[in-house]
Amino acid sequence: MAILKFRVYFEEDDSVYRDIAIRHKQSFLNLHEAILKAFEFDSKHQATFYRSNDQWQRGREITLEPYDKQYRAAPLLMKETTIGSEIKDTNQRFIYTYDFTKGWTFLIELINVSKEENPKLTYPAMVRKEGIAPSQYGTKSLLGERFADVEEKYDLTKGAEGFGEEGEEGVDDQEASADDTGTDTGDEF
Template sequence: MAVLKFRVYLEEDDSIYRDVAIKHTQSFFQLHQVILKSYEFDNKHQATFYRSNDNWQRGREITLEKYEKRYEAPPLLMQETLIGSEIKNPSQKFIYIYDFVKNWSFLVELIGVTKDENSRLEYPAVIRTEGIAPSQNGTKGLMGHDKLSEVEEKYDLLIGTEGFGEKNEDGEDLPSEESGEASGEEEQ
């Protein structure tokens, strides 16, 4: 049974991507679910795939459900469409759109095909994660907002913001406490 390996790029930043492995007999719905899981997105919004060419132009639509919009051709449904049926060339590409309001766009590219299944994996599977995924509903950094507040309080980041050092009335640098000059100690 063929296992397909796809690289799923965030359209705005190709340094953020996830590699997923899926059997050719699995559906686009399962690919949709593993992409959401890999980027830590919820599963509450509309979604669609477009078959694409090497120039990332949108072709045949493979949608989660039939939406109230005008289609050039009737869309295929993710639940009913097997991945293998839509692979037309060895570097097949798809565009995946999630949440039509926020319009998350992902570029999905076939990067490998193997006949051997990994018995330790449950397909579809996330096999590589590169870069920090964006937050689905706002910004996400290395620390959450509450953690940043704790850091600000702990280190009181507002003290000393007027300059980088302290000076006396004549504009000369004041001695630092670390050197011992401020306490009157002399080096011998």
């Protein structure tokens, strides 16, 4: 059984992407769910795929369900359409749009075809993750966006190299000894 590996780029920043491996007999519904999981989005909104070409033009639509809009050709349904049936060439591309109000758009590119399944994976599977996924609802931390940049750059997780507690114990000891000796620390007016 063929395993297809797709690179799913966040349209607004191509340094943010996820690689997803999926069996060619699995459906676009499976790919839809894998993309949402990979980018940590919920599944509460409308979604559609478009078959695409090298210029990222939108072609035949593969929808979650038929929507109340005009179609040039009747859309295919995600749950009924296998991935392999829509692969027309070795560089096949798709455009994925999620939450039509917000307009989240992802560019999907076939990057590898393999005959070997990895027995350790449950398909579809995210096999590579690059960049920080956008926040679906635009929520920000209390410290704002700048902290996320610093955190990513310096890896501020507890116990990370360079961010331990060494060297901090001497500060209190120095202040205490300065008070004991009567030395002016400059705190009093």
